[in-house]
Amino acid sequence: MTADGRLPPAERRNYANVFNALGRIVKEEGVLALWRGAIPTMARAMVVNASQLASYSQAKQLLLSSGYFNDNIFLHFCSSMISGFITTATSMPLDIAKTRIQNMKMIDGKPEYKSAADVIIRVVKNEGVFSLWKGFSPTYLRIGPHTVLTFIILEQMNTSYKKYVLGDTSGRGGL
Numbered sequence: 658m659t660a661d662g663r664l665p666p667a668e669r670r671n672y673a674n675v676f677n678a679l680g681r682i683v684k685e686e687g688v689l690a691l692w693r694g695a696i697p698t699m700a701r702a703m704v705v706n707a708s709q710l711a712s713y714s715q716a717k718q719l720l721l722s723s724g725y726f727n728d729n730i731f732l733h734f735c736s737s738m739i740s741g742f743i744t745t746a747t748s749m750p751l752d753i754a755k756t757r758i759q760n761m762k763m764i765d766g767k768p769e770y771k772s773a774a775d776v777i778i779r780v781v782k783n784e785g786v787f788s789l790w791k792g793f794s795p796t797y798l799r800i801g802p803h804t805v806l807t808f809i810i811l812e813q814m815n816t817s818y819k820k821y822v823l824g825d826t827s828g829r830g831g832l
Contacts, residue, residue, distance in 0.1 A: 660760055694759035697773040701751040705800075708747040713740035713808055730809060737808040741801035749796060750777055750789040 661670050672678035682690050716739040717732060726732040754773035757780075761769035770776045780788050819825040 693761075694755050697751060697755035697758055700773065701748055701755050704751055705744055705748045709740055709744045709804060709807075712743040713737060713804070716740055716743075730812075733809050733812045734805055737805040738801055740808070741804035742797060744804060745793060745797040745800050746790070748800075749791075749793060752796070753777070753780060753789055753791070 661672060664670075670678070670681065672681065679691070713736055717736040720726045720732055720735055720739075721728065726735070751773065754776040757776045758770055758773060763769070770779070777789065819827075
């Protein structure tokens with residue numbers, strides 16, 4: 658429904674509400690159209706979570722071993738920002754594929770793209786390899802703070818759990 662307003666007036670579907678949209682999509686495009694883009698969305702979610710978790714742990718270890726950081730909120734903040742940057746870089750190509758599949762048109766009764774790989778190949782071929790990272794800055798500005806909040810809260814919860822539940826007073830975090 659949100660993307661409908663960005664279409665040219667002749668191509669807009671003008672859904673009245675969510676229920677109208679669901680009914681018309683099922684009637685006009687079939688039930689499976691409700692799940693268009695679900696596979697690339699799941700692939701993106703896996704990449705985001707894997708890169709976020711792994712890069713946070715690695716960044717934290719690297720920063721701690723540098724000798725310039727102590728295990729505190731500043732370390733967690735810096736590690737999270739590095740993790741957010743890496744997460745953005747790894748997820749952008751899948752984000753591009755997911756969005757284009759979700760917004761694709763039917764051409765002569767056939768979908769515009771065959772798969773996420775088809776989208777990525779066409780984007781690289783027609784727009785250049787760096788087009789896979791169009792919108793990097795706004796995406797990082799969205800993912801970075803989310804990653805910071807996620808890991809700072811996680812570290813604080815781990816510290817509290819160790820202190821109040823396990824009785825560990827060493828003050829060290831959990832990741």
